[in-house]
Amino acid sequence: MAFVIPNRPFATEPITGLMLPDGIFEASIGKQTINTHVRNNGAAAANVQVYVESVSDPGIVVTPATHFLANAESSVSHLFTWEADFTAATPGAHLISFIVETPGGDQRVIKKIFVTKLGYNPADGTFSATTPEGVMTLAINDVVRPRDRGCCRRPRPDKCDCDHKDEQPATGSSRGRDNQDDAKNKNVLDSLVKGFQGHDPNFEFCMPGYLLKDIKATVTPTPAYPGQYDDLPYQDPWWKVLLCILAVLLLIGAAIAEAVDGSGEVTVSGGAGGSGSDDDCCGVEAGGGGTSYVAAGLVAAAAAVATAAAASDVRDPFRKGADNTAPAGAGELTHKEELDFTYKYIEPIEFGKPFKVGAEWKYTRHTNVSSYTHVVSETNANVHLLSKYEINAPDTVLVYKREQFVIEARFFDANDELFRGDQLFVQCFLIGPNGEWRKLILQDNGMPLNADKKANDGIYTGRHFFRTLDKGMWTYFVIAQDINTAQPDMKPEEAAQIIGGMVLTNQLIITFDGGECAFVPDGHVNVITT
Secondary structure (H helix, E strand, O other): OOEEOOOOOEEEOOOOOOEOHHHOEEHHHOEEEEEEEEEEOOOOEEEEEEEEEEEOOOOOEEOOOEEEEEEEOOOOEEEEEEEEEOOOOOOEEEEEEEEEEEOOEEEEEEEEEEEEEEEEEOOOOEEEEEEOOEEEEEEEEEEEEEOOOOOOOOOOOOOOOHHHHHHOOOOOOOOOHHHHHHHHOOOOOHHHHOOOOOOOOOOOOOOOOOEEEEEEEEEEEOOOEEOOOOOOHHHOOOOHHHHHHHHHHHHHHHHHHHHHHOOOOOOEOOEOOOOOEEEEEOEOOOOOOHHHHHHHHHHHHHHHHHHHHHHOOOOOHHHHHHHOOOOOOOOOEEEEEEEEEEEEEOOOEEOEOOOEEEEEEEEEEEEOOOEEEEEEEEEEEOOOEOOEEEEEOOOEEEHHHOOOEEEEEEEEOOOOOEOOHHHEEEEEEEEOOOOOEEEEEEEOEOOHHHOOOOEOOOOEEEEEOOOHHHOEEEEEEEEEEEOOOOOOOOOHHHHOOOOOOOEOOOOEEEOOOOOEOEEOOOEEEEEEOO
């Protein structure tokens, strides 16, 4: 087959524009983008068209779109995207059929995607993620938040006054005890379930809690299983990947809810009265509008990469716990696995760097006969690494001369080797002086449409045409995420060690010595219209 899809298609969510952890699609968000690289492994071909033929789950509704390539060079990958609605999707592994039309004939390429579904139980304040292999339930006992949270700039229901910060309710509270019953029936997932209503240039980032601190994760397998090991979710990722997804979407939902009506509290300790951990985490300030969306995405991404690091990519705690709790009897069935997990943030969370996270955890296997426990204290490091990255872009764009904004980026792995082609997912987020938010994908495919000069040279390129109304100083962030490169012929536990969707570029560092977090753009461009 000349045309192939080298890696699994992946999801980007519409609120922050970032890839979800491991590219997994989430039904509760609704509309998402399906992204996939298509590579020509044969001879160069002209007049190529690519479209989605069908999806195995009728609950996934893809907006029809056909992408055209005037020339598809040999050994070059192109990233294509389709909008799709996952609201009615069934949790599980599904197949997407892509058609590549060429003058020499059509090719069908079928790829697998994963869909999960988040839920919330108001009775006990727990969140859940559903897969065919079972349901993971998350109870949040404690979160890490800044000692000095600051205030949102817009008025809040409790009339928060930035001159009286100490009077703010703690993380997990309901902004007034009179509203506790309402708070218990409301949760930050509501902001995601309602769907993305469009860009709000006045959106202000202000989030009470940033990171998970003390959690209890429970896996209820479907059905109860005999022996020592159950199937991994989708026969591919670790259970901890679902923890990453839950962390990301809970924090994005909290940021939106906080900005809209000041209700962005993540339920702590099964109710609204949790205190939140006072670890003197640094605070994050954003300038509003598009900058706030980038800030929300990066803070959520920090929670994901910290969770992945703490739980280890090599073998996650659920599997390590199962390694050490073999059932004693031949007829025993495991009906529940519990993980009590406490994060120890011992170094700043710095994207692309090998920061260390401590973890203390207890795994308990419950069978129809007995319970078995394994306790661990360990320190693990982030393995999603960059040694450096370089950005090249103009300082000014003269719209009246029809100049275009062309941005180029190079990324080097831990061994100082260039990433190339389909090895990364790279986006540039442009933030305007009036809160505008735009994004463009950077590719290394040699296409004039992207202003990329040469394919596979490690220079990811994109371009944007500003309009007359775009006058002023724009800020930009170039965010690179890694790709899940697991192949279908890998054994499940081998494939599980490859996790994609982690942010590599370092625009935000979360420290634990107070003050403000460093939230640094990659550059600015002055758009001149006259």
